Amino acid sequence: MDFAxxxxxxxxxxxxxxxxxxxxxxxxxxxxxxxVINLAHGSFxxxxxxxxxxxxxxxxxQFGGGFFTAIAIGIVLSVVFGYLLEWGFVSYLYQREHLxxxxxxxxxxxxxxxxxxxxxxxxxxxVAPPAWLAGSVQLGxxxxxxxxxxxxxxxxxxxxxxxxxxxSRTRIGMAIRAGASNREMVQSLGVDIRLLYRIVxxxxxxxxxxxxxxxxxxxxxxxxxxxxxxxxSFVVVVIGGIGSxxxxxxxxxxxxxxxTFGKVLIPQTAGILVYVLMAAILLxxxxxxxxxG
Amino acid sequence: xxxxxVTTSLAARATPLLAAVALLAIFPFVGGKFYIDLxxxxxxxxxxxxxxELLVGRTGLVSFGHAAFFGIAAYATALxxxxxxxxxxxWLLPAAVVISALAALGIGALSLRTRGIYFIMVTLAFAQMAxxxxxDMAFAGGSDGRYLYVKPVLALGPYTxxxxxRPLTFYYSTLAAMVAVxxxxxxxxxxxxxxxxAGIKANEQRMRxxxxxxxxxxxxxxxxxxxxxGVAGFLYAVKDGFVNPEILxxxxxxxxxxxxxxxxxxxxxxxxxxxFLFVVLKELFQSEAVFGSFAKHWQLPLGLTIIACVALxxxxxxxxxxxxxxxxxPVPHAG
Numbered sequence: 001m002d003f004a005x006x007x008x009x010x011x012x013x014x015x016x017x018x019x020x021x022x023x024x025x026x027x028x029x030x031x032x033x034x035x036v037i038n039l040a041h042g043s044f045x046x047x048x049x050x051x052x053x054x055x056x057x058x059x060x061x062q063f064g065g066g067f068f069t070a071i072a073i074g075i076v077l078s079v080v081f082g083y084l085l086e087w088g089f090v091s092y093l094y095q096r097e098h099l100x101x102x103x104x105x106x107x108x109x110x111x112x113x114x115x116x117x118x119x120x121x122x123x124x125x126x127v128a129p130p131a132w133l134a135g136s137v138q139l140g141x142x143x144x145x146x147x148x149x150x151x152x153x154x155x156x157x158x159x160x161x162x163x164x165x166x167x168s169r170t171r172i173g174m175a176i177r178a179g180a181s182n183r184e185m186v187q188s189l190g191v192d193i194r195l196l197y198r199i200v201x202x203x204x205x206x207x208x209x210x211x212x213x214x215x216x217x218x219x220x221x222x223x224x225x226x227x228x229x230x231x232x233s234f235v236v237v238v239i240g241g242i243g244s245x246x247x248x249x250x251x252x253x254x255x256x257x258x259x260t261f262g263k264v265l266i267p268q269t270a271g272i273l274v275y276v277l278m279a280a281i282l283l284x285x286x287x288x289x290x291x292x293g
Numbered sequence: 294x295x296x297x298x299v300t301t302s303l304a305a306r307a308t309p310l311l312a313a314v315a316l317l318a319i320f321p322f323v324g325g326k327f328y329i330d331l332x333x334x335x336x337x338x339x340x341x342x343x344x345x346e347l348l349v350g351r352t353g354l355v356s357f358g359h360a361a362f363f364g365i366a367a368y369a370t371a372l373x374x375x376x377x378x379x380x381x382x383x384w385l386l387p388a389a390v391v392i393s394a395l396a397a398l399g400i401g402a403l404s405l406r407t408r409g410i411y412f413i414m415v416t417l418a419f420a421q422m423a424x425x426x427x428x429d430m431a432f433a434g435g436s437d438g439r440y441l442y443v444k445p446v447l448a449l450g451p452y453t454x455x456x457x458x459r460p461l462t463f464y465y466s467t468l469a470a471m472v473a474v475x476x477x478x479x480x481x482x483x484x485x486x487x488x489x490x491a492g493i494k495a496n497e498q499r500m501r502x503x504x505x506x507x508x509x510x511x512x513x514x515x516x517x518x519x520x521x522x523g524v525a526g527f528l529y530a531v532k533d534g535f536v537n538p539e540i541l542x543x544x545x546x547x548x549x550x551x552x553x554x555x556x557x558x559x560x561x562x563x564x565x566x567x568x569f570l571f572v573v574l575k576e577l578f579q580s581e582a583v584f585g586s587f588a589k590h591w592q593l594p595l596g597l598t599i600i601a602c603v604a605l606x607x608x609x610x611x612x613x614x615x616x617x618x619x620x621x622x623p624v625p626h627a628g
Contacts (some may be wrong), residue, residue: 030409096603100607111593235418237414242410268431272426283408285413
């Protein structure tokens, strides 16, 4: 493997890892703070990708601008959707056992998938990146790299930074950190826990939807795309430790690296390497790398 | 409790079970070919559900990866069978079951280092890993799967005792397997081992404080559940004569959990009843006679049914009478 190929694979690993982080960070916060195991989280990613596919032409027609307008609208919609879903569905899961949470959110996946099938159909669709990002960047003398992928990684880094600032520097971030380590204590200290739950859930949904939307031009849009991401996000959460955003970031990058280089170096075992990584981490640290609380 | 009271309650409990077995035994004489076939599938799923009940209902371990052991045994059955001659049931079934038990030993040893939400996610992830092993590796035939060309027989010298190629023989073999698994789990529930599992479910901390090392018990339950799921997987492979990665997919793990909660967690009857209910629901939602062209979206009503069932009757069908009694009678003051 020469240096240019190595560099390209590193960029791919980074981009995949950062994208996973957007989905897994919401998942780990929802686990850590709401105490809910949400299997439908992958569906939000799927919904995001389909939103990008459906909204981009419409947004271009209405407002011009296309892709980015679609993303802006998608984020607003997803926050509203997440808020309503917490109010109408997820809030009924808090007092239930894990098994019941698993089954009810599993039922939700089936509902989302079939609604998607009814509304959009089962075909695979491509989504075009905005024209000014459609080209590629020269790497070394022979290799090129798609500009959009670089842009995507950059956006993910910005989102991760923003998330870090919100969690470490703001009042609500303080409540979130406290909530991840001791829910009952936060409640008894007078934080409006219901509002906190609703905000965290809506933010988690928005992150996953956003990840789906920006991933759409790269991965295309296809049925069942959420499930793949969901299970890998579980692996990320297990490795990183429940409730830990820092752990999720580290674990996402690790999973991105192992998966990308696994596909290049040992293609036969590409699908299972990530799980082998998880098994190894479990042997070493059953609670994950960073456990909140 | 006096001894005769125990026997009467035992007789009272055994009567409906014996009646159910008798009904299943005469079913092939009244049902058509399609329904006999469907009943075999249902009984195989019931064995699968029973094996998971040992983990979820008895031990309190929610595994979301149980399809792995079902699928591993099914693949072992298809891969170990010779292409041209009939394999012997005498070694093929034990081989498939031992392989799935070994897989359960490995996955269980790692997964049981975690608990709660972690355990659910880790079992799901390991099952997905098993899925990719069969999906990506060349020996398993990729996403096309593998065929089982000749069905196993049980022969003693020149006499063929059981030929699983014959539909009726297969029907009664499956019924016998289901009854055997049920009986085994029922006996296990009364044993010292079963009581230890019940103790772990009720309060693991306390069991450990009482000097029980709970990990070996949980691992033993996990391996036994994997082995019994292997019995179901073996029967599944023989029935269809075909395996593909979809039988290890995580939807399969979700489906079997759904059967448990439909029937009612914590009872063997519930597991069997849940499998029957699931097949009835699936056939209903997939029926074009009832739903017309909407039948291809059968997972939508199924998903809504899951949500409604868990929300409205968390104790399943077997828990429904008690639940209704509780809601009718005004609740007395606690104390």
